[in-house]
Amino acid sequence: MNEFELIRKYFERPAKGALVGVGDDCALVRPNAGLELAMTTDTLVEGRHFAAGAEARSLGHKALAVNLSDLAAMGAAPRWALLSLALPSADEAWLAAFSGGFFALAERHGIELVGGDTVRSPLLTIGITAIGEVPAGVTMYRGSARPGDDVWVSGELGGAALALKHPEVAEAAERLHRPEPRVELGERLRGIARAAIDVSDGFAADLGHILQRSGVCAVVYYEQLPRAAALARFEASVQQACVLGGGDDYELCFTADPERRKEVEALSRELGLRLSLVGSIQKGEPRLHLYGEGGRAIEVPAGFDHFR
Numbered sequence: 001m002n003e004f005e006l007i008r009k010y011f012e013r014p015a016k017g018a019l020v021g022v023g024d025d026c027a028l029v030r031p032n033a034g035l036e037l038a039m040t041t042d043t044l045v046e047g048r049h050f051a052a053g054a055e056a057r058s059l060g061h062k063a064l065a066v067n068l069s070d071l072a073a074m075g076a077a078p079r080w081a082l083l084s085l086a087l088p089s090a091d092e093a094w095l096a097a098f099s100g101g102f103f104a105l106a107e108r109h110g111i112e113l114v115g116g117d118t119v120r121s122p123l124l125t126i127g128i129t130a131i132g133e134v135p136a137g138v139t140m141y142r143g144s145a146r147p148g149d150d151v152w153v154s155g156e157l158g159g160a161a162l163a164l165k166h167p168e169v170a171e172a173a174e175r176l177h178r179p180e181p182r183v184e185l186g187e188r189l190r191g192i193a194r195a196a197i198d199v200s201d202g203f204a205a206d207l208g209h210i211l212q213r214s215g216v217c218a219v220v221y222y223e224q225l226p227r228a229a230a231l232a233r234f235e236a237s238v239q240q241a242c243v244l245g246g247g248d249d250y251e252l253c254f255t256a257d258p259e260r261r262k263e264v265e266a267l268s269r270e271l272g273l274r275l276s277l278v279g280s281i282q283k284g285e286p287r288l289h290l291y292g293e294g295g296r297a298i299e300v301p302a303g304f305d306h307f308r
Protein backbone atom coordinates (compact mmCIF):
# COMPACT_ATOMS: atom_id res chain seq x y z
CA MET A 1 0.00 0.00 0.00
CA ASN A 2 1.49 3.35 -0.98
CA GLU A 3 1.04 6.69 0.79
CA PHE A 4 -1.91 7.80 -1.33
CA GLU A 5 -3.77 4.49 -1.11
CA LEU A 6 -3.31 4.67 2.64
CA ILE A 7 -4.76 8.18 2.83
CA ARG A 8 -7.69 7.32 0.56
CA LYS A 9 -8.55 4.11 2.39
CA TYR A 10 -8.25 5.27 5.98
CA PHE A 11 -8.62 9.04 6.03
CA GLU A 12 -10.59 10.26 3.05
CA ARG A 13 -14.21 10.71 4.04
CA PRO A 14 -16.85 12.97 2.51
CA ALA A 15 -16.71 16.35 4.28
CA LYS A 16 -20.08 18.06 3.86
CA GLY A 17 -18.99 21.08 5.86
CA ALA A 18 -16.05 21.88 3.58
CA LEU A 19 -15.83 23.17 0.00
CA VAL A 20 -12.75 20.96 -0.53
CA GLY A 21 -11.67 18.19 1.85
CA VAL A 22 -8.91 15.57 1.60
CA GLY A 23 -7.35 15.26 -1.86
CA ASP A 24 -6.20 18.70 -2.95
CA ASP A 25 -3.23 20.84 -1.88
CA CYS A 26 -5.32 22.62 0.72
CA ALA A 27 -8.68 22.13 2.30
CA LEU A 28 -11.10 24.95 1.59
CA VAL A 29 -13.74 25.96 4.09
CA ARG A 30 -16.22 28.80 4.47
CA PRO A 31 -16.94 29.88 8.04
CA ASN A 32 -20.52 30.79 8.89
CA ALA A 33 -21.21 34.53 8.76
CA GLY A 34 -20.72 36.32 12.08
CA LEU A 35 -18.78 33.51 13.72
CA GLU A 36 -15.17 33.63 14.83
CA LEU A 37 -12.76 30.77 14.17
CA ALA A 38 -11.06 29.03 17.11
CA MET A 39 -7.93 27.06 16.15
CA THR A 40 -5.83 24.70 18.20
CA THR A 41 -3.22 22.01 17.69
CA ASP A 42 -1.93 19.22 19.93
CA THR A 43 0.68 16.55 19.33
CA LEU A 44 0.98 13.08 20.88
CA VAL A 45 4.44 11.51 20.76
CA GLU A 46 5.22 7.85 21.42
CA GLY A 47 7.18 7.40 24.61
CA ARG A 48 6.11 10.81 25.88
CA HIS A 49 2.31 10.95 25.74
CA PHE A 50 1.67 7.24 25.29
CA ALA A 51 3.63 4.00 25.58
CA ALA A 52 4.94 2.15 22.52
CA GLY A 53 2.33 -0.44 21.57
CA ALA A 54 -0.59 1.63 22.93
CA GLU A 55 -3.95 0.55 21.60
CA ALA A 56 -4.57 2.21 18.21
CA ARG A 57 -8.32 2.81 18.56
CA SER A 58 -7.80 4.64 21.84
CA LEU A 59 -4.99 6.71 20.30
CA GLY A 60 -7.27 7.81 17.46
CA HIS A 61 -9.86 8.81 20.04
CA LYS A 62 -7.50 10.58 22.41
CA ALA A 63 -5.53 12.50 19.78
CA LEU A 64 -8.77 14.13 18.65
CA ALA A 65 -10.26 14.38 22.15
CA VAL A 66 -7.45 16.58 23.49
CA ASN A 67 -8.03 19.05 20.65
CA LEU A 68 -11.81 19.03 21.08
CA SER A 69 -11.18 19.78 24.74
CA ASP A 70 -9.31 22.97 23.80
CA LEU A 71 -12.20 24.05 21.56
CA ALA A 72 -14.62 23.32 24.42
CA ALA A 73 -12.62 25.52 26.79
CA MET A 74 -13.31 28.49 24.52
CA GLY A 75 -16.90 27.59 23.85
CA ALA A 76 -16.27 26.77 20.20
CA ALA A 77 -18.33 24.31 18.15
CA PRO A 78 -16.02 21.82 16.39
CA ARG A 79 -15.98 22.03 12.56
CA TRP A 80 -12.78 20.93 10.81
CA ALA A 81 -9.65 18.91 11.62
CA LEU A 82 -6.25 18.28 10.04
CA LEU A 83 -4.25 15.17 10.90
CA SER A 84 -0.47 14.93 10.69
CA LEU A 85 0.72 11.34 11.07
CA ALA A 86 4.31 10.15 11.35
CA LEU A 87 4.24 6.34 11.17
CA PRO A 88 6.99 3.72 11.51
CA SER A 89 5.14 1.54 8.95
CA ALA A 90 1.86 1.24 7.04
CA ASP A 91 0.31 -1.36 9.36
CA GLU A 92 -3.24 -1.84 8.09
CA ALA A 93 -4.66 -3.28 11.31
CA TRP A 94 -3.23 -0.30 13.21
CA LEU A 95 -4.55 2.20 10.64
CA ALA A 96 -8.04 0.68 10.64
CA ALA A 97 -8.24 0.79 14.44
CA PHE A 98 -6.73 4.28 14.70
CA SER A 99 -9.01 5.81 12.08
CA GLY A 100 -11.98 3.96 13.62
CA GLY A 101 -11.34 5.61 17.00
CA PHE A 102 -10.77 8.99 15.39
CA PHE A 103 -13.89 9.00 13.21
CA ALA A 104 -16.19 7.58 15.91
CA LEU A 105 -15.42 10.58 18.14
CA ALA A 106 -15.37 13.01 15.19
CA GLU A 107 -18.88 11.98 14.11
CA ARG A 108 -20.25 12.40 17.61
CA HIS A 109 -19.07 16.00 17.69
CA GLY A 110 -19.65 16.99 14.07
CA ILE A 111 -16.01 17.66 13.22
CA GLU A 112 -14.77 16.68 9.74
CA LEU A 113 -11.29 15.60 8.70
CA VAL A 114 -10.40 17.85 5.76
CA GLY A 115 -6.67 17.24 5.29
CA GLY A 116 -3.37 16.29 6.79
CA ASP A 117 0.05 14.90 6.13
CA THR A 118 1.43 11.36 6.24
CA VAL A 119 5.12 10.55 6.58
CA ARG A 120 7.30 7.67 7.69
CA SER A 121 9.24 8.10 10.90
CA PRO A 122 10.71 5.71 13.50
CA LEU A 123 8.77 7.41 16.29
CA LEU A 124 4.97 7.32 16.04
CA THR A 125 3.75 10.92 16.29
CA ILE A 126 0.20 12.17 15.89
CA GLY A 127 -0.50 15.87 15.41
CA ILE A 128 -4.03 17.18 15.07
CA THR A 129 -5.22 20.68 14.32
CA ALA A 130 -8.84 21.41 15.13
CA ILE A 131 -10.87 24.43 14.05
CA GLY A 132 -14.19 25.45 15.54
CA GLU A 133 -16.61 28.33 15.42
CA VAL A 134 -17.91 30.58 18.14
CA PRO A 135 -20.23 33.60 17.96
CA ALA A 136 -18.45 36.93 18.46
CA GLY A 137 -18.39 38.22 22.04
CA VAL A 138 -19.16 35.04 24.02
CA THR A 139 -15.78 33.28 24.05
CA MET A 140 -14.35 32.34 27.47
CA TYR A 141 -10.76 33.56 27.80
CA ARG A 142 -8.16 32.55 30.36
CA GLY A 143 -7.80 36.23 31.07
CA SER A 144 -11.40 37.14 31.82
CA ALA A 145 -11.85 35.97 35.44
CA ARG A 146 -12.89 38.73 37.87
CA PRO A 147 -12.70 39.08 41.64
CA GLY A 148 -15.90 37.71 43.16
CA ASP A 149 -16.38 35.02 40.48
CA ASP A 150 -17.16 31.47 41.53
CA VAL A 151 -14.71 28.76 40.45
CA TRP A 152 -16.33 25.63 39.01
CA VAL A 153 -15.03 22.26 37.82
CA SER A 154 -16.85 19.73 35.63
CA GLY A 155 -16.94 15.97 36.13
CA GLU A 156 -14.25 14.42 38.30
CA LEU A 157 -10.53 14.95 38.72
CA GLY A 158 -7.64 12.58 39.23
CA GLY A 159 -8.83 9.49 37.34
CA ALA A 160 -6.33 9.76 34.51
CA ALA A 161 -3.40 10.35 36.88
CA LEU A 162 -4.43 7.35 38.97
CA ALA A 163 -4.21 5.17 35.85
CA LEU A 164 -0.57 6.16 35.37
CA LYS A 165 0.24 4.90 38.87
CA HIS A 166 -2.25 2.01 38.89
CA PRO A 167 -2.97 0.84 35.31
CA GLU A 168 -4.93 -2.11 36.73
CA VAL A 169 -7.81 0.18 37.82
CA ALA A 170 -10.11 -0.20 34.80
CA GLU A 171 -12.25 2.94 35.24
CA ALA A 172 -9.13 5.06 35.72
CA ALA A 173 -7.54 3.56 32.59
CA GLU A 174 -10.69 4.46 30.65
CA ARG A 175 -10.28 8.09 31.78
CA LEU A 176 -6.64 8.15 30.71
CA HIS A 177 -6.99 6.46 27.34
CA ARG A 178 -10.47 7.56 26.28
CA PRO A 179 -11.11 11.00 27.75
CA GLU A 180 -14.50 12.57 27.02
CA PRO A 181 -14.02 16.18 25.86
CA ARG A 182 -16.65 18.51 27.40
CA VAL A 183 -17.71 19.97 24.07
CA GLU A 184 -21.39 20.42 24.85
CA LEU A 185 -20.65 21.97 28.22
CA GLY A 186 -18.23 24.43 26.61
CA GLU A 187 -20.82 25.55 24.07
CA ARG A 188 -23.53 25.88 26.72
CA LEU A 189 -21.27 27.97 28.97
CA ARG A 190 -21.15 30.74 26.35
CA GLY A 191 -22.49 33.87 27.96
CA ILE A 192 -22.57 32.21 31.41
CA ALA A 193 -18.91 31.56 32.22
CA ARG A 194 -16.34 34.37 32.19
CA ALA A 195 -13.03 32.50 32.08
CA ALA A 196 -12.38 28.86 31.27
CA ILE A 197 -9.57 26.37 30.69
CA ASP A 198 -9.48 22.64 30.14
CA VAL A 199 -7.68 20.58 32.77
CA SER A 200 -4.86 18.96 30.80
CA ASP A 201 -1.80 19.58 33.00
CA GLY A 202 -3.41 19.30 36.45
CA PHE A 203 -6.11 21.31 38.22
CA ALA A 204 -3.78 23.54 40.25
CA ALA A 205 -1.55 24.36 37.29
CA ASP A 206 -4.41 24.98 34.87
CA LEU A 207 -6.37 27.19 37.24
CA GLY A 208 -3.00 28.90 37.75
CA HIS A 209 -3.04 29.86 34.06
CA ILE A 210 -6.40 31.59 34.52
CA LEU A 211 -5.02 33.43 37.57
CA GLN A 212 -1.89 34.56 35.71
CA ARG A 213 -3.75 35.74 32.64
CA SER A 214 -6.50 37.42 34.67
CA GLY A 215 -4.19 38.98 37.30
CA VAL A 216 -6.25 37.65 40.22
CA CYS A 217 -5.89 35.05 42.99
CA ALA A 218 -8.21 32.21 43.95
CA VAL A 219 -9.28 30.49 47.13
CA VAL A 220 -10.17 26.84 46.61
CA TYR A 221 -11.37 24.27 49.15
CA TYR A 222 -9.79 20.86 48.54
CA GLU A 223 -12.74 18.97 50.02
CA GLN A 224 -15.04 20.50 47.43
CA LEU A 225 -12.97 19.30 44.47
CA PRO A 226 -14.77 16.45 42.69
CA ARG A 227 -12.60 13.35 42.71
CA ALA A 228 -12.76 10.19 40.62
CA ALA A 229 -14.65 7.43 42.47
CA ALA A 230 -11.80 5.00 41.85
CA LEU A 231 -9.56 7.14 44.09
CA ALA A 232 -11.59 6.33 47.20
CA ARG A 233 -9.65 3.19 48.09
CA PHE A 234 -6.24 4.85 47.85
CA GLU A 235 -4.50 6.74 50.62
CA ALA A 236 -5.06 10.45 51.08
CA SER A 237 -1.65 11.48 49.73
CA VAL A 238 -2.25 9.59 46.47
CA GLN A 239 -5.71 11.15 46.16
CA GLN A 240 -4.34 14.61 46.71
CA ALA A 241 -1.51 14.22 44.20
CA CYS A 242 -3.93 12.92 41.53
CA VAL A 243 -6.69 15.47 42.14
CA LEU A 244 -4.47 18.56 42.35
CA GLY A 245 -1.52 17.67 40.16
CA GLY A 246 -2.73 14.95 37.80
CA GLY A 247 -3.10 15.90 34.15
CA ASP A 248 -5.07 14.37 31.30
CA ASP A 249 -8.55 14.62 32.84
CA TYR A 250 -9.87 17.06 30.21
CA GLU A 251 -12.53 18.48 32.48
CA LEU A 252 -13.36 22.18 32.25
CA CYS A 253 -12.46 24.62 35.02
CA PHE A 254 -14.40 27.88 34.66
CA THR A 255 -15.35 31.00 36.53
CA ALA A 256 -18.74 32.70 36.58
CA ASP A 257 -20.49 35.51 38.42
CA PRO A 258 -22.24 34.12 41.54
CA GLU A 259 -25.49 35.48 40.06
CA ARG A 260 -25.23 32.73 37.44
CA ARG A 261 -25.23 29.88 40.01
CA LYS A 262 -28.81 28.77 39.28
CA GLU A 263 -28.06 28.64 35.56
CA VAL A 264 -24.91 26.58 36.09
CA GLU A 265 -26.82 24.17 38.35
CA ALA A 266 -29.63 23.86 35.80
CA LEU A 267 -27.07 23.16 33.09
CA SER A 268 -25.52 20.44 35.23
CA ARG A 269 -28.89 18.71 35.61
CA GLU A 270 -29.70 19.08 31.93
CA LEU A 271 -26.37 17.67 30.74
CA GLY A 272 -26.28 14.99 33.46
CA LEU A 273 -22.78 16.24 34.25
CA ARG A 274 -21.54 17.07 37.72
CA LEU A 275 -20.50 20.72 38.05
CA SER A 276 -18.85 21.52 41.38
CA LEU A 277 -18.44 24.91 42.99
CA VAL A 278 -14.94 24.71 44.47
CA GLY A 279 -13.93 28.25 45.44
CA SER A 280 -13.80 31.85 44.36
CA ILE A 281 -11.67 34.41 42.56
CA GLN A 282 -10.31 37.28 44.64
CA LYS A 283 -8.18 40.38 44.24
CA GLY A 284 -4.49 39.71 44.72
CA GLU A 285 -1.24 38.41 43.27
CA PRO A 286 -1.88 35.51 40.86
CA ARG A 287 -1.73 32.63 43.33
CA LEU A 288 -3.89 29.70 44.26
CA HIS A 289 -4.69 29.54 47.98
CA LEU A 290 -5.75 26.01 48.73
CA TYR A 291 -7.36 24.96 52.01
CA GLY A 292 -8.00 21.48 53.36
CA GLU A 293 -9.91 20.14 56.35
CA GLY A 294 -10.08 22.55 59.29
CA GLY A 295 -8.85 25.41 57.11
CA ARG A 296 -5.27 24.07 56.96
CA ALA A 297 -3.31 25.46 53.99
CA ILE A 298 -2.23 22.92 51.34
CA GLU A 299 0.88 23.41 49.24
CA VAL A 300 0.04 23.79 45.56
CA PRO A 301 1.74 21.26 43.25
CA ALA A 302 3.34 22.33 39.97
CA GLY A 303 1.83 21.11 36.71
CA PHE A 304 3.44 19.14 33.94
CA ASP A 305 6.08 20.98 31.92
CA HIS A 306 7.89 19.37 28.98
CA PHE A 307 11.06 21.39 29.49
CA ARG A 308 11.48 21.45 33.21
Ligand code: ADP
Pocket residue numbers: 007011012021022023024025026027083084085113114115116117118
Ligand atom coordinates in the same frame (compact mmCIF):
# COMPACT_ATOMS: atom_id res chain seq x y z
P1 ADP B 1 0.86 17.85 -0.55
O1 ADP B 1 2.05 17.08 -1.07
O2 ADP B 1 0.26 18.78 -1.55
O3 ADP B 1 1.09 18.47 0.77
P2 ADP B 1 -0.04 15.31 0.28
O4 ADP B 1 0.42 14.44 -0.82
O5 ADP B 1 0.78 15.38 1.51
O6 ADP B 1 -0.29 16.75 -0.30
O7 ADP B 1 -1.51 14.89 0.70
C1 ADP B 1 -2.49 14.61 -0.27
C2 ADP B 1 -3.84 14.93 0.27
O8 ADP B 1 -4.14 14.06 1.36
C3 ADP B 1 -3.96 16.35 0.83
O9 ADP B 1 -5.27 16.80 0.59
C4 ADP B 1 -3.76 16.15 2.32
O10 ADP B 1 -4.42 17.16 3.05
C5 ADP B 1 -4.38 14.78 2.54
N1 ADP B 1 -3.77 14.01 3.64
C6 ADP B 1 -2.51 13.54 3.75
N2 ADP B 1 -2.34 12.82 4.87
C7 ADP B 1 -3.54 12.86 5.51
C8 ADP B 1 -4.02 12.32 6.73
N3 ADP B 1 -3.25 11.60 7.55
N4 ADP B 1 -5.30 12.55 7.05
C9 ADP B 1 -6.10 13.30 6.27
N5 ADP B 1 -5.72 13.82 5.10
C10 ADP B 1 -4.45 13.61 4.72
Ligand code: MG
Pocket residue numbers: 024025
Ligand atom coordinates in the same frame (compact mmCIF):
# COMPACT_ATOMS: atom_id res chain seq x y z
MG1 MG C 1 0.77 20.23 -2.69
